[in-house]
Amino acid sequence: MNQNLQKLFSVAQKNEKLGIGLMSGTSLDGLDIALCRFTGNGLKTQFSLVKFITIPYREDFKKDVQSIFARRDADLEKVCLLNALIGSFHGELVLQALKEWDIQPAEVDFIASHGQTIYHAPKRLHQKPGYPNATLQIGDGDHLAIKTGILTISDFRQKHIAAGGEGAPLALYGDVLLGSKVGENRILLNIGGIANLTFLSADGDADKILCTDIGPGNTMIDAACRRYFNLPYDEDSKIAFSGKVNDALLNTLLAGLFFKEQAPKTTGPELFNLSYLDEAQRQSGTEGLSAEDIICTLSAFTAKSISDFILQHFKADDIRIFTSGGGARNIYIINYLKKALPNADIKDTGALGIDPDAKEAILFALLGNESLCGEPLKIGTNPEVLMGKFSFAV
Ligand SMILES: Nc1ncnc2c1ncn2[C@@H]1O[C@H](COP(=O)(O)OP(=O)(O)OP(=O)(O)O)[C@@H](O)[C@H]1O
Numbered sequence: 033m034n035q036n037l038q039k040l041f042s043v044a045q046k047n048e049k050l051g052i053g054l055m056s057g058t059s060l061d062g063l064d065i066a067l068c069r070f071t072g073n074g075l076k077t078q079f080s081l082v083k084f085i086t087i088p089y090r091e092d093f094k095k096d097v098q099s100i101f102a103r104r105d106a107d108l109e110k111v112c113l114l115n116a117l118i119g120s121f122h123g124e125l126v127l128q129a130l131k132e133w134d135i136q137p138a139e140v141d142f143i144a145s146h147g148q149t150i151y152h153a154p155k156r157l158h159q160k161p162g163y164p165n166a167t168l169q170i171g172d173g174d175h176l177a178i179k180t181g182i183l184t185i186s187d188f189r190q191k192h193i194a195a196g197g198e199g200a201p202l203a204l205y206g207d208v209l210l211g212s213k214v215g216e217n218r219i220l221l222n223i224g225g226i227a228n229l230t231f232l233s234a235d236g237d238a239d240k241i242l243c244t245d246i247g248p249g250n251t252m253i254d255a256a257c258r259r260y261f262n263l264p265y266d267e268d269s270k271i272a273f274s275g276k277v278n279d280a281l282l283n284t285l286l287a288g289l290f291f292k293e294q295a296p297k298t299t300g301p302e303l304f305n306l307s308y309l310d311e312a313q314r315q316s317g318t319e320g321l322s323a324e325d326i327i328c329t330l331s332a333f334t335a336k337s338i339s340d341f342i343l344q345h346f347k348a349d350d351i352r353i354f355t356s357g358g359g360a361r362n363i364y365i366i367n368y369l370k371k372a373l374p375n376a377d378i379k380d381t382g383a384l385g386i387d388p389d390a391k392e393a394i395l396f397a398l399l400g401n402e403s404l405c406g407e408p409l410k411i412g413t414n415p416e417v418l419m420g421k422f423s424f425a426v
């Protein structure tokens with residue numbers, strides 16, 4: 033038998049596995065690396081986070097990725113080069129993390145790598161007749177496997193699309209496995225570049241589970257901080273607190289068609305970007321607004337799109353909300369949510385024993401564990417598939 037398949041077989045059969053989840057999101061702030069220990073699979077999964085680190089990206093790398101990111105006119109040669117470069121670069125960062133933790137690559141059973149999304153195009157967004165839902169993550173798994181010597185599972189989103197989904201949010205599977213509690217209505221709210229949530233019903237009814245993107249998380253705030261202040265983001269919401277909300281602009285931002293479409297739905301910076309802001313300013317006659325008021329209004333936009341969604345879809349006075357992602361540190365957004373949802377109990381996922389910064393990387397490690405030893409999960413109308421492609425080190 034092919035020795036790779038032999039090795040795969042023995043890893044899949046191990047009772048306890050050590051796996052690394054890698055996430056590099058739409059904010060392009062860095063690579064999240066979560067080393068997790070798993071036993072079991074599916075609803076019987078037991079997991080612990082052994083180590084976690086975010087290795088920030090250098091500015092020149094960020095600029096390189098930004099030059100093709102969510103851009104319809106991207107340079108195809110650059111896409112090709114970055115596909116190989118990101119795979120091998122992520123491999124180097126994994127080796128760097130393992131060295132820091134004093135762990136040998138041979139001790140790790142698998143890497144589950146999300147890759148870097150460079151374009152997300154559900155049918156609702158591209159509206160090109162005859163073309164399917166589509167999404168593209170680069171940073172090929174073979175490069176990671178060769179660089180690290182560790183079995184790598186990657187490119188999770190394609191199977192989801194092939195089986196009828198939009199390729200996201202994949203948080204659904206991990207949120208259900210790690211976040212469900214019978215007797216409690218829960219929302220797991222991730223505020224990354226894009227905000228998404230998973231609703232888990234107190235009665236444990238799988239048909240009531242909803243997992244969807246909600247709208248922009250930090251992506252427009254970050255883009256406006258870069259444009260007006262040459263800053264990567266609004267640290268501790270300082271700029272937002274120094275400005276005020278412009279209602280005309282806020283209402284125009286919220287009037288976008290995406291907010292009228294039925295959930296579950298997905299989106300990305302292909303829609304929520306500075307052109308979306310410019311168009312809303314033109315429509316609302318607010319072109320002369322100060323940069324501080326723009327950042328404040330964009331922060332309110334993120335927060336209000338989240339609270340409106342929750343109020344429209346769930347009984348918000350009987351719900352526990354667990355936040356994660358970099359936006360959980362944006363005090364302006366969190367304060368806004370607490371005011372808009374006064375009876376909801378809002379905490380970060382630390383209250384569930386899940387590091388809020390590590391959550392998405394943990395979710396991919398968990399998807400990797402499922403690829404190795406799980407079974408397709410039936411959750412409502414979501415694709416019932418096991419995702420991920422295997423890359424061997426030899
Ligand atoms: N102290 C802070 N104050 C305000 N905003 C913060 C703070 N720390 C992080 N952020 C925001 O969080 C962002 C990073 O979030 P995160 O790492 O969750 O993004 P991501 O991994 O790209 O997410 P996703 O894949 O879900 O889009 C930063 O770009 C910034 O906007």
Ligand SMILES: CC(=O)N[C@H]1[C@@H]2OC[C@@H](O2)[C@@H](O)[C@@H]1O[C@H](C)C(=O)O
Nearest residue numbers: 149152200201202203224226228392
């Ligand atoms: C295509 C893509 O990369 N989507 C990301 C993005 O970032 C947040 C939101 O948009 C979510 O749909 C998804 O990531 C998370 C991890 C998910 O699939 O659950």
